[in-house]
Amino acid sequence: MYQVLIYSAGMVRMTEATYFILAALLDGPLHGYGIILRVGEQSAGRTRIPVATLYTTLDRLEENGLVALDREEVVDGRPRRYYRVTDDGVAAVRAEAVRLQQAAHLVTGRIAVMGT
Amino acid sequence: MSGRLERCYRLLLRLYPSDYRDKRSEELIDTLMPASGRFPVREVSALVAGAFTARALRARATRVPWWADGLHLGVFVLTVFQLARTVNPLPNNPMWFAGAIILTVLIARGRVRLALPLSLVVFGVLPQGWTPSIRGGVIIVGLAVLAIWPGKGLAKRSWAWLLIPAFWALAPVGSIGLYSEPPWLVFRLGVEALLLVWAAWATMAARDARWALAGAIYVWTGLALFQFGGGDLTWHSTRDFLYWGGSSLLVLVAFAMARRSRRVI
Secondary structure, eight states: OHHHIIIIIOOOBOOHHHHHHHHHGGGSOEEHHHHHHHHHHHTTTSOOOOHHHHHHHHHHHHHTTSEEEEEEEEETTEEEEEEEEOHHHHHHHHHHHHHHHHHHHHHHHHHHHHTO | OHHHHHHHHHHHHTTSOHHHHHHHHHHHHHHHHHHOOSSOHHHHHHHHHHHHHHHHHHHHTSSSOHHHHHHHHHHHHHHHHHHHHHSSSOOSOHHHHHHHHHHHHHHHTTOHHHHHHHHHHHHHSOOTTOOOOHHHHHHHHHHHHHHHSOOOOOOOOOGGGGHHHHHHHHOSSSOOOTTSOHHHHHHHHHHHHHHHHHHHHHHHHHTSSHHHHHHHHHHHHHHHHHHHHSOOGGGSOHHHHHHHHHHHHHHHHHHHHHHHHTTBO
């Protein structure tokens, strides 16, 4: 569904939180706190997603089929759910990465030509 | 410290809808506790915003299409404010007043097919001194559209809405208008601004236009009354234009947010 939106209309944008959450899940399923830690590592500490924002985003990604529940464990009497990225999620984050790369190239390529 | 923090989080989680809490609260606590710093201001504000978003999404989760839900909410808000205008002073016809209250309750419970014939009576047989208004016409037409619509399951609106006519009844003057004394003027503008900002935020959170539609029905029906019921435009003051301009702007912002947020994942 996401691919249809992104490629036919070319209008869907991704928030920074969505991008980093999907990127964090590329290496395998993670639980909520695991995602927060991985996002922190991958962004060199620049992006810190508040917990409630993480779950709001996960709900939205699940609804759109970009993320799915992988498994559930019980730790200290509390449920710990692991989430994984779906094939549509991988396609979406790849498309966003390509878009960001092209946008970055607009500047970095020009600076290289100018020799600065 | 961690015990107090957990209690604080559990208190904030009560802002979420109960079904969401049943599903997520322990998982949220499990993630919040290790993720929180010494002064978790961002976590607290995100929880409040998250609770609001969860409530907005819950409203969207019904099978009722956005336009029907938005039309129902818009007609209901118009009826609530219409009732508020009748409570002070109380109309001299108690039967009519009882009819207006029953109409409001029927719409609040989503019983539009019962509400439609009653609305024809309530707005067709006005008390002495009242004149037919655009507001009554919009309510009747809105109810007719919802009554014809074959779907079921219109939302039941909160009883808290009835606080608006209850407060209105306390006002010392006949109505709370743009030229009332400051406390009542602030009350009216505050309630309306709060509802319109809430509509814009809910629109952005749930990513559909039901609240924007409800806001448009309320504001633009009032604007039509202002335009066609107030005589020459030159009679109106800067305050009138600021009020209607500001209200309309908030409605337009809500529609723009519905359009924009649909394109963001």
